[in-house]
Amino acid sequence: MLNVEELTISFDTFEGKLNVLENVSFSINEGEILSIVGESGSGKSVSAYSILRLLDKNSKVESGKIKFYDEDLLKITSKEIRKYRGKKIGMVFQEPMTALNPTMKVGKQLLNVIMQNMDLPKKEAYTIMLNTLKDVHFDNPESIAQKYPHELSGGMRQRIVISLAMSSKPKLLIADEPTTALDVTIQAEILNLMKELVNKHNTSILLITHDISVVRSVSDKVCVMYGGKILERGYTDEVLKNPKHPYTKALLNALPDQVDENTRLQEIEGEVPDLRHRPEGCIFYSRCLNKKNRCSKETPPEIRISKDHIFYCFEEEM
Amino acid sequence: MESKIESNYSLNKKNKKKSIILYKIKKNPMTILGISIIGIIILLAILAPYITSYDPTKISILERFKPPSSKHWFGTDEVGRDIFTRVIFGARISLTAGISIVVISSAIGALIGAICGYFGGNTDQIIMRIMDMILAFPTLILAMVLTATLGSSLVNAMLAIAIVKIPVYVRLLRGEALIVKNNLYVKAAKTFGLSDSYIILRHIIPNTITPIIIQLTLDLGDTILLVATLGFLGLGAKPPAPEWGTMISTGFKYMLSQWWYPTFPGLAVFLASAGFNLIGDGLRDVLDPKSVR
Numbered sequence: 001m002l003n004v005e006e007l008t009i010s011f012d013t014f015e016g017k018l019n020v021l022e023n024v025s026f027s028i029n030e031g032e033i034l035s036i037v038g039e040s041g042s043g044k045s046v047s048a049y050s051i052l053r054l055l056d057k058n059s060k061v062e063s064g065k066i067k068f069y070d071e072d073l074l075k076i077t078s079k080e081i082r083k084y085r086g087k088k089i090g091m092v093f094q095e096p097m098t099a100l101n102p103t104m105k106v107g108k109q110l111l112n113v114i115m116q117n118m119d120l121p122k123k124e125a126y127t128i129m130l131n132t133l134k135d136v137h138f139d140n141p142e143s144i145a146q147k148y149p150h151e152l153s154g155g156m157r158q159r160i161v162i163s164l165a166m167s168s169k170p171k172l173l174i175a176d177e178p179t180t181a182l183d184v185t186i187q188a189e190i191l192n193l194m195k196e197l198v199n200k201h202n203t204s205i206l207l208i209t210h211d212i213s214v215v216r217s218v219s220d221k222v223c224v225m226y227g228g229k230i231l232e233r234g235y236t237d238e239v240l241k242n243p244k245h246p247y248t249k250a251l252l253n254a255l256p257d258q259v260d261e262n263t264r265l266q267e268i269e270g271e272v273p274d275l276r277h278r279p280e281g282c283i284f285y286s287r288c289l290n291k292k293n294r295c296s297k298e299t300p301p302e303i304r305i306s307k308d309h310i311f312y313c314f315e316e317e318m
Numbered sequence: 319m320e321s322k323i324e325s326n327y328s329l330n331k332k333n334k335k336k337s338i339i340l341y342k343i344k345k346n347p348m349t350i351l352g353i354s355i356i357g358i359i360i361l362l363a364i365l366a367p368y369i370t371s372y373d374p375t376k377i378s379i380l381e382r383f384k385p386p387s388s389k390h391w392f393g394t395d396e397v398g399r400d401i402f403t404r405v406i407f408g409a410r411i412s413l414t415a416g417i418s419i420v421v422i423s424s425a426i427g428a429l430i431g432a433i434c435g436y437f438g439g440n441t442d443q444i445i446m447r448i449m450d451m452i453l454a455f456p457t458l459i460l461a462m463v464l465t466a467t468l469g470s471s472l473v474n475a476m477l478a479i480a481i482v483k484i485p486v487y488v489r490l491l492r493g494e495a496l497i498v499k500n501n502l503y504v505k506a507a508k509t510f511g512l513s514d515s516y517i518i519l520r521h522i523i524p525n526t527i528t529p530i531i532i533q534l535t536l537d538l539g540d541t542i543l544l545v546a547t548l549g550f551l552g553l554g555a556k557p558p559a560p561e562w563g564t565m566i567s568t569g570f571k572y573m574l575s576q577w578w579y580p581t582f583p584g585l586a587v588f589l590a591s592a593g594f595n596l597i598g599d600g601l602r603d604v605l606d607p608k609s610v611r
Contacts, residue, residue: 052509086511098502103524112520113510164510174509 007064038225090165094177096158100149107145117168155186227283234309349600355593363409372400374407393578404560416542427487435495449485475554494526539594
């Protein structure tokens with residue numbers, strides 16, 4: 001349904017052009033949850049924003065395609081992309097605190113989105129609004145609709161944002177770290193809610209996160225990103241049980257539940273490479289524990305373990 | 319149980335909200351003074367025909383140049399019209415003129431400013447340079463030139479002042495829009511598929527309303543002064559209309575012998591513009607806690 005193929009995006013900055021995404025490919029089928037996991041600056045949010053063409057003006061798509069069903073979202077005009085935003089592709093944000101207009105009651109915001117996207121008169125839109133709010137587990141939608149955002153808690157606001165994104169029953173929901181700003185109990189609630197919506201409306205979700213435990217609990221497929229590149233991707237079970245790329249392994253080792261409480265957690269030494277001076281060869285070279293000479297000179301090849309499990313490393317030959 | 323807590327909560331909050339604004343206004347005696355002055359002027363303007371039994375334009379030559387007395391509180395002018403009557407009828411002209419000018423210029427200015435700030439780019443550059451050109455002239459001079467070009471009358475004077483005032487609001491709103499448009503809810507609104515015009519009208523402008531309201535109140539005093547100035551210079555309302563500036567202009571000649579003629583309309587102009595300025599200052603303190611004096 002959504003196919004991102006060989007996407008390369010560059011930002012034009014004061015210090016020259018830098019490629020924030022390089023040859024990124026992934027695909028989502030209907031009703032699937034795909035996670036993109038990676039640390040800050042790995043390009044995971046950029047790939048999400050690029051799907052709805054919400055990147056700032058200094059960005060440029062160098063090559064690649066974003067195919068949504070049969071349409072290439074990068075080729076259509078900015079007027080046409082609006083037909084996708086909200087209607088076919090919805091988005092949920094990291095900060096529920098600021099994603100709602102503070103001067104408008106949440107019901108009104110929701111109502112206006114429904115009226116504009118579905119072209120409905122107010123009365124019918126109101127019924128849909130109440131149903132949408134019920135969908136995200138508000139038992140008293142009428143009174144919630146009368147509230148301003150500052151009267152609601154973080155979790156409630158995130159549910160409102162989800163209901164805004166889901167109001168027109170989009171085919172794809174992009175969730176940019178939807179649980180990062182919430183506390184753990186609410187996290188589970190939001191994740192379950194999203195799972196429920198997938199089952200109910202057959203919506204696919206592109207979940208951006210840096211939390212491997214979130215990946216494990218909800219997603220069908222996972223892409224591990226680092227420095228604007230995908231290092232490993234495949235079905236979540238396969239990748240997490242049998243990680244191939246040294247970076248994926250290191251990420252899993254850094255999880256607290258992997259070790260008993262007396263052992264020091266394994267951190268990944270070093271820091272994300274400066275994309276202004278993108279190193280030749282493997283992007284993870286500087287921090288890799290198994291690096292070999294050739295890693296710094298040649299780009300690692302694509303290695304296919306199974307039909308869907310792919311990673312980029314020289315490991316096989318070592 | 320839950321609903322009970324909720325209702326208690328909202329009850330508390332409502333009380334609190336009301337009292338905070340009142341409390342802050344009460345703390346500032348100058349604001350109270352401003353509100354009282356403007357309140358009295360508005361009341362006098364509305365009730366003018368019931369307060370006085372004189373006609374503001376009717377000539378009775380036998381009564382000319384009577385000093386202030388219990389019969390004519392502010393005295394009479396060179397053709398025997400009651401000055402108190404003319405001053406309170408003048409309040410009608412000045413208030414309507416002032417309010418319509420700021421409403422027109424702030425509405426137009428806010429819209430242009432929001433569009434500039436939201437879209438940016440070349441349109442923004444061109445519009446802002448035009449606004450800079452208008453701002454480069456002193457307000458009064460430009461208003462005079464415009465009125466003179468349009469032909470001197472009260473409506474043209476109002477139009478001229480409205481045009482001269484627009485750039486202030488464009489600048490204000492553009493700056494605010496530049497900040498507001500970076501808020502996540504504007505980006506979010508785009509992802510929900512909302513149109514640009516909707517985003518500007520419902521997301522950008524409502525979130526910049528505070529500085530507009532403050533500027534608007536402060537400008538009310540200024541515009542009333544400008545209307546009077548243009549009237550004084552013979553570019554605004556024409557005699558025998560009871561406009562404050564026009565009255566001062568005629569009365570000026572009699573300053574030394576009949577002091578009451580220019581003094582009372584002058585006081586009215588002073589009180590009205592001072593009153594609005596005091597309210598504006600007070601509102602800024604209440605609505606914009608960041609600008610602590």
